[in-house]
Amino acid sequence: MKFKGVIFDLDGTLVNSLEDISDAMNAVLQGLHYPTHSYTAYQYFIGSGLRNLVSKALPDTHNNANQIDICYDLMIEVYSNSCTNKTKSYDGIFELLDHLSSNNIKLSVFSNKSDELTKQVTATIFTNYFESIIGLTTELLKKPNPIKAIEISEIMGLKPEEIIFVGDSDIDMQTARNANMFAVGVIWGYRSKEDLLSSGAQYILNHPSDLIALL
Incomplete structure (x- = not known):
């Protein structure tokens, strides 16, 4: 063939795009006083869509549907303005x-x-x-x-x-x-x-x- x-x-x-995606999500996490993650960790969060990445990045104590929706919207807002920075x-x-x-x-x-x-x-x-x-x-x-x-x-x-x-x-x-x-x-x-x-x-x-x- x-x-x-x-x-x-x-x-x-x-x-x-690892750094731009990671930086955007970490900015959201920092703003909410949640733990952030390394680029290496985000390497394994990427692949199943940004909503799934948000879920993986959130701490277990705040990983519910409502919080995922809120953080997803925040992440998209940040990322859409910085998605080609790096x-x-x-x-x-x-x-x-x-x-x-x-x-x-x-x-x-x-x-x-x-x-x-x-x-x-x-x-x-x-x-x-x-x-x-x-x-x-x-x-x-x-x-x-x-x-x-x-x-x-x-x-x-x-x-x-x-x-x-x-x-x-x-x-x-x-x-x-x-x-x-x-x-x-x-x-x-x-x-x-x-x-x-x-x-x-x-x-x-x-x-x-x-x-x-x-x-």
């Missing part, structure tokens, strides 16, 4: 996107970050690469639910099996397999090679250029 399209996760795959593309990503585009490979982004923020971050850092940029609109459609990934394949005009799904987490690998796409894990993101392989990765990238060899 010749692959004709690539769907990329955003955080931990195309961009390193966020940068990983080394080699622009070169990869240029190569894929010049070879008529269709490209899209699918993230568990909110749809508005996914579009904001992607549009700020990347221009004119992606056919579709889709983030989270409702918890029911969150990865590893494959519905949105399959919708993206339809937008791209491709069969799922013609698409490579590239991500840095177990959630991404599960999404790829659920959507019948080729699951590719990257080791420069927020999870280990072992985590990716155990979650169904069919190929591992040590550097963005490794994807060119696969294609």
Whole structure:
């Protein structure tokens, strides 16, 4: 099968957004006099959407639905004004996107970050690469639910099996397999090679250029 399209996760795959996300959540926690967390801790909070991250960051004594809602709104307010302060593309990503585009490979982004923020971050850092940029609109459609990934394949005009799904987490690998796409894990993101392989990765990238060899 010749692959004709690539769907990329955003955080931990195309961009390193760990510090901006962590700083925003820690600002909320500090404002409420709750304990904050290290960047290393946030590395394992990321991946299942920002609401889930808020829940993981809150202390057990204040981890209820009402407090999660309040802190989520506060976090989004802070993060939306600082989401590209420190966020940068990983080394080699622009070169990869240029190569894929010049070879008529269709490209899209699918993230568990909110749809508005996914579009904001992607549009700020990347221009004119992606056919579709889709983030989270409702918890029911969150990865590893494959519905949105399959919708993206339809937008791209491709069969799922013609698409490579590239991500840095177990959630991404599960999404790829659920959507019948080729699951590719990257080791420069927020999870280990072992985590990716155990979650169904069919190929591992040590550097963005490794994807060119696969294609």
